[in-house]
Amino acid sequence: xxxxxxxxxxxxxxxxxxxxxxxxxxxxxxxxxxxxxxxxxxxxxxxxxxxxxxxxxxxxxxxxxxxxxxxxxxxxxxxxxxxxxxxxxxxxxxxxxxxxxxxxxxxxxxxxxxx
Numbered sequence: 001x002x003x004x005x006x007x008x009x010x011x012x013x014x015x016x017x018x019x020x021x022x023x024x025x026x027x028x029x030x031x032x033x034x035x036x037x038x039x040x041x042x043x044x045x046x047x048x049x050x051x052x053x054x055x056x057x058x059x060x061x062x063x064x065x066x067x068x069x070x071x072x073x074x075x076x077x078x079x080x081x082x083x084x085x086x087x088x089x090x091x092x093x094x095x096x097x098x099x100x101x102x103x104x105x106x107x108x109x110x111x112x113x114x115x
Contacts, residue, residue, distance in 0.1 A: 023115055030115075059086045076100035 070078035
């Protein structure tokens with residue numbers, strides 16, 4: 001889209017964008033929810049800690065342009081970028097990026113992630 005510029009430049013991102021301590025702290029706040037999900041849905045471990053893992057155990061989903069038809073129609077507020085990470089069949093991280101978050105299509109983006 002002509003005249004729109006990203007609010008986050010790829011060259012400004014680094015491996016330290018999300019800190020391990022931040023993930024562990026937020027995970028500990030969700031202990032009760034994770035226990036409920038473990039019992040009600042998964043029946044096994046869901047999210048204990050964020051540790052190293054072998055990439056062969058991981059599945060990554062990326063939808064770089066979710067809402068393609070809306071994008072073509074110019075309805076930019078309905079467009080997202082979706083990323084998901086599953087390790088050993090268990091969900092670990094999900095990211096939704098709204099490059100054009102509001103109805104005015106002013107180019108201001110917003111990123112939400114869950115662990």
